[in-house]
Amino acid sequence: MDLEVGKVEIVSAPETHTMMGNEALARGVWESGVRVAVAYPGTPSTEIMEAVGKYPCEDIEAQWATNEKVALDVAIGASFAGERAFAAMKHVGLNVALDSLMSQTYIGVNGGLVLVVCDDPGIHSSQNEQDTRLLAALAMVPVLEPSDAQEALEFVRIAFEISERFDTPVIVRSTTRLSHTRSVVEVGERLPVSAFGFKDNPLKNVMIPAHARLRHPMLLEREQALAEYCISSPLNRWEEGSADYGIITTGISYSYVKEVAPDAHVLKLGITWPVRSEKLRAFCASVKRILVVEELEPVVEQAVRDMGFEVEGKTLFSREGEFSPRIVHDGLAKAGLLPAQVGARGLNSQPLVRPPVLCAGCPHTSSYMALRTVDARVCGDIGCYTLAVVEPLRAIDVCVAMGSSIGMAVGMAKAGTESKPIVATIGDSTFLHAGVPPLIDAVYNQANITVMILDNHTTAMTGGQDHAGTGVTLRGEATEKVNFEELVRSVGVKWVRYVDSYDLASMYQTLREATEFKGVSVLISDRPCVLDPVKIRGEAYRIKSESCVACQACMNLGCPAIAWIDETYDGHRKVGIDTGQCMGCSLCAQVCPSNAIQLASL
Amino acid sequence: MNNRESLKADIPATSVAAERPTNVLIVGVGGQGVIMVSKVLASLSQELGYQVKQSEVHGMAKRGGAVFSHVRFGSSVFSPTILEGDADILVALEWAEGLRWLPYLNQESGTFITDTQHIIPPFACRDRGRGAVSGYTRETVPEVMDSVTNSFALDAAEIATELGVPKASNTVLLGALSTALEFPVAAWKSVISKFVPSKTIEANTRAFDAGREWALSFDRETQLKDWTDRTKQDPEKTTDSSADVVSTLEITEAWCKGCDICVKFCPERCLAMDARQIAILTHPDRCTGCRICEWLCPDLAITVHTSKNNIST
Ligand SMILES: Cc1ncc(C[n+]2csc(CCOP(=O)(O)OP(=O)(O)O)c2C)c(N)n1
Ligand code: SF4
Ligand code: SF4
Numbered sequence: 001m002d003l004e005v006g007k008v009e010i011v012s013a014p015e016t017h018t019m020m021g022n023e024a025l026a027r028g029v030w031e032s033g034v035r036v037a038v039a040y041p042g043t044p045s046t047e048i049m050e051a052v053g054k055y056p057c058e059d060i061e062a063q064w065a066t067n068e069k070v071a072l073d074v075a076i077g078a079s080f081a082g083e084r085a086f087a088a089m090k091h092v093g094l095n096v097a098l099d100s101l102m103s104q105t106y107i108g109v110n111g112g113l114v115l116v117v118c119d120d121p122g123i124h125s126s127q128n129e130q131d132t133r134l135l136a137a138l139a140m141v142p143v144l145e146p147s148d149a150q151e152a153l154e155f156v157r158i159a160f161e162i163s164e165r166f167d168t169p170v171i172v173r174s175t176t177r178l179s180h181t182r183s184v185v186e187v188g189e190r191l192p193v194s195a196f197g198f199k200d201n202p203l204k205n206v207m208i209p210a211h212a213r214l215r216h217p218m219l220l221e222r223e224q225a226l227a228e229y230c231i232s233s234p235l236n237r238w239e240e241g242s243a244d245y246g247i248i249t250t251g252i253s254y255s256y257v258k259e260v261a262p263d264a265h266v267l268k269l270g271i272t273w274p275v276r277s278e279k280l281r282a283f284c285a286s287v288k289r290i291l292v293v294e295e296l297e298p299v300v301e302q303a304v305r306d307m308g309f310e311v312e313g314k315t316l317f318s319r320e321g322e323f324s325p326r327i328v329h330d331g332l333a334k335a336g337l338l339p340a341q342v343g344a345r346g347l348n349s350q351p352l353v354r355p356p357v358l359c360a361g362c363p364h365t366s367s368y369m370a371l372r373t374v375d376a377r378v379c380g381d382i383g384c385y386t387l388a389v390v391e392p393l394r395a396i397d398v399c400v401a402m403g404s405s406i407g408m409a410v411g412m413a414k415a416g417t418e419s420k421p422i423v424a425t426i427g428d429s430t431f432l433h434a435g436v437p438p439l440i441d442a443v444y445n446q447a448n449i450t451v452m453i454l455d456n457h458t459t460a461m462t463g464g465q466d467h468a469g470t471g472v473t474l475r476g477e478a479t480e481k482v483n484f485e486e487l488v489r490s491v492g493v494k495w496v497r498y499v500d501s502y503d504l505a506s507m508y509q510t511l512r513e514a515t516e517f518k519g520v521s522v523l524i525s526d527r528p529c530v531l532d533p534v535k536i537r538g539e540a541y542r543i544k545s546e547s548c549v550a551c552q553a554c555m556n557l558g559c560p561a562i563a564w565i566d567e568t569y570d571g572h573r574k575v576g577i578d579t580g581q582c583m584g585c586s587l588c589a590q591v592c593p594s595n596a597i598q599l600a601s602l
Numbered sequence: 603m604n605n606r607e608s609l610k611a612d613i614p615a616t617s618v619a620a621e622r623p624t625n626v627l628i629v630g631v632g633g634q635g636v637i638m639v640s641k642v643l644a645s646l647s648q649e650l651g652y653q654v655k656q657s658e659v660h661g662m663a664k665r666g667g668a669v670f671s672h673v674r675f676g677s678s679v680f681s682p683t684i685l686e687g688d689a690d691i692l693v694a695l696e697w698a699e700g701l702r703w704l705p706y707l708n709q710e711s712g713t714f715i716t717d718t719q720h721i722i723p724p725f726a727c728r729d730r731g732r733g734a735v736s737g738y739t740r741e742t743v744p745e746v747m748d749s750v751t752n753s754f755a756l757d758a759a760e761i762a763t764e765l766g767v768p769k770a771s772n773t774v775l776l777g778a779l780s781t782a783l784e785f786p787v788a789a790w791k792s793v794i795s796k797f798v799p800s801k802t803i804e805a806n807t808r809a810f811d812a813g814r815e816w817a818l819s820f821d822r823e824t825q826l827k828d829w830t831d832r833t834k835q836d837p838e839k840t841t842d843s844s845a846d847v848v849s850t851l852e853i854t855e856a857w858c859k860g861c862d863i864c865v866k867f868c869p870e871r872c873l874a875m876d877a878r879q880i881a882i883l884t885h886p887d888r889c890t891g892c893r894i895c896e897w898l899c900p901d902l903a904i905t906v907h908t909s910k911n912n913i914s915t
Binding site for chain 1: 609610611612613614615631632644645648653654655656657658659665666667668679680681682683684685686687688698699701702704722723724725726727728730731732733734736737738739741768847866867869870871890891892893894897898
């Protein structure tokens with residue numbers, strides 16, 4: 001076995017750039033000679049493909065896929081065709097792509113195949129904090145975990161080498177903190193990788209039961225070979241310390257460990273599947289006390305225990321949430337290895353919470369105002385509009401995963417317990433991602449539901465990426481554009497209507513008609529997002545305070561440009577508009593019963 | 603197969619302790635330019651030869667949520683984030699955000715530089731009743747100056763507006779920050795010019811100078827007195843006697859013709875039409891007595907009664 005894999009050679013004089021983790025990952029993709037790179041956006045992974053899209057078109061195809069499964073399938077196709085291929089997604093995106101990965105792992109690769117999957121410990125912007133390493137173990141796919149931007153770049157290059165050497169897809173796991181930290185990175189050049197061409201081999205490339213049975217034992221052999229590679233790989237680094245305890249750590253946690261416990265012996269695992277190796281065993285045998293510092297699941301800890309060592313991990317460092325230097329320090333203090341820290345706080349102020357809210361002028365606002373008014377049972381979905389769950393809109397009853405809204409509405413309707421009209425609300429990007437099959441299901445099974453497609457012409461939540469419904473590619477070129485009405489009609493929906501999201505009265509009327517229709521009705525709320533891809537600002541409105549009766553009707557919109565002023569009317573707080581924030585959508589003027597809200601110029 | 607005995611450390615132990623990096627935490631609200639301030643600082647310290655890590659979490663930031671960015675620089679930096687209680691400088695672009703992050707400031711030696719600007723989220727205006735008090739933070743500038751030794755509270759927005767560049771309040775704060783770090787002024791200015799639109803370089807330079815000037819001529823006693831005087835006029839500090847007023851609704855069913863107007867317009871959504879198409883109060887607990895239904899009912903079928911200390915009006 002050639003154990004030289006992983007020795008990156010710097011080809012020319014080092015050139016440095018300040019890069020975010022995600023930009024470094026993208027650089028690694030480009031340097032690796034990748035031909036086809038695909039992603040569906042998702043925080044914290046989104047900037048990877050945006051950055052890949054800045055490298056020359058002649059070098060690399062960079063594209064948005066309709067969802068993560070499609071992204072992985074496209075990458076798999078390119079790998080079959082003999083080119084290096086890449087897909088990026090957030091942790092929950094891997095759930096969507098998992099079906100393909102579980103079979104592809106039996107097949108292996110032709111051109112190298114690498115996935116970057118970004119986990120979100122602390123749930124900064126996700127619906128859960130699952131640990132990708134558990135899914136990777138299920139798929140028996142190697143996982144590399146860089147701990148800073150420099151390693152992010154290098155690990156991607158090494159991942160491609162491992163992928164081709166060991167005939168396996170490889171996952172590079174990032175986390176929010178790594179993806180979004182900027183530091184200086186030494187960059188290299190693009191590798192001149194020549195395509196392998198398609199290799200005809202149905203025994204390997206076509207997974208029918210007879211072939212899959214032959215491939216499974218090879219997977220087990222591959223695991224063994226990888227474990228051997230882990231012994232010599234520079235990715236698993238043993239750093240000697242002066243203390244008598246040893247810490248095994250991975251990813252971003254390594255930086256916290258070095259920060260708070262510079263004296264510890266450290267085994268920094270760059271590869272966390274497979275975990276068990278002779279190197280790990282040797283490290284454990286060399287120290288008096290073994291601690292594992294890893295975010296989320298006790299993957300490494302369990303492996304050490306399985307090897308017969310006594311180890312401390314999740315008893316000291318939480319299994320949930322994001323780590324910080326403080327958490328690592330406190331855990332080591334609990335273990336008696338560091339002095340406890342006294343948290344002397346001077347001023348004990350507990351400022352108000354400041355959750356994210358829909359933007360001033362957000363076109364989603366009117367849909368949820370109307371839903372409140374018709375008193376619907378609302379199945380929500382994932383996007384900016386999920387923010388309508390909080391006060392004052394508070395118009396979403398359930399929300400699970402991308403595309404779930406429509407299927408859930410069908411189930412609620414079929415359960416037959418609901419007296420309220422059942423409405424699914426789903427954004428344009430989410431509808432294309434996973435909303436079409438359940439809509440077909442609703443029509444096929446004759447469910448009595450209303451579907452609101454909230455078409456703001458972008459994938460706003462993740463920062464405004466294009467998708468198949470915008471008519472623009474990742475590289476900004478014009479392309480075919482999905483016509484939502486035609487699509488919806490073609491699957492058999494008989495009632496389809498467009499509404500201008502800034503016309504509250506017609507939104508309300510149309511929604512009422514839609515919910516009165518027996519069968520599947522589709523209402524498309526149509527207005528571009530005011531923030532992305534371009535800021536859309538109309539003339540600001542203002543409130544004539546002498547006319548304001550302080551009824552708080554406009555406050556129901558939750559518009560962040562509207563807040564209380566110091567004056568009162570009949571004991572109630574009057575309101576005012578911050579003209580610097582107002583986007584001029586006019587919704588507040590439409591709900592004001594005393595006509596106090598007017599264009600600022602009037 | 604490798605022999606276990608042959609496996610030993612890749613990097614032997616060293617005894618040189620790395621110098622402690624400088625920790626600066628920059629906080630504010632989405633859209634204020636927190637990231638710009640932090641990028642300027644990060645790129646400046648990098649140009650001056652330090653190792654730098656700059657970390658923030660994207661995503662919710664632009665939707666009016668809280669934003670924060672850690673900048674750490676020194677000869678060697680590991681963690682991208684700052685240990686609680688270990689920030690040397692806390693720069694806040696918004697008042698309540700500054701208070702939120704105070705526990706991160708080093709209690710003995712930390713410097714707190716904060717804008718006094720209040721950005722009140724819709725969340726703070728939730729209480730709909732009479733005499734409602736904003737949920738925004740109550741601490742005043744003098745209170746904070748009293749408890750945090752090195753604190754500098756400035757109305758950066760006002761300074762920027764006076765200079766005719768209302769959007770440059772973050773550059774004013776950079777000017778103030780420049781007095782707390784030993785970097786050459788010219789280097790600050792040259793880096794700032796790379797991060798602002800070219801048309802606004804001159805204006806931003808003035809904003810930087812103004813912030814720097816303000817911090818250099820800072821006199822604690824004068825500031826304390828000044829802010830104490832201002833705080834005395836804060837209407838939030840006066841209590842509103844209308845808080846204990848109770849409202850009740852009287853609906854004259856015979857006059858109601860079921861037009862639905864009151865139901866549609868009630869801001870608290872506490873009215874509904876019953877099976878007979880007569881308006882009823884379904885959620886008396888939510889009624890704030892705003893009188894919209896009384897004013898809008900075309901048939902005068904609704905009257906709002908208010909009472910205080912059992913005296914009806
Ligand atoms: C499986 C999965 N992939 C990606 C994401 C990240 N994500 C959250 S919302 C969203 C798209 C939102 O776009 P859209 O439905 O158009 O609504 P908008 O934000 O524009 O209102 C994405 C990609 C996710 N949560 N789950
Ligand atoms: S980014 Fe766009 S869609 Fe999202 S809250 Fe703001 S205006 Fe609405
Ligand atoms: S017009 Fe009214 S609702 Fe629309 S952004 Fe301005 S203040 Fe907000």
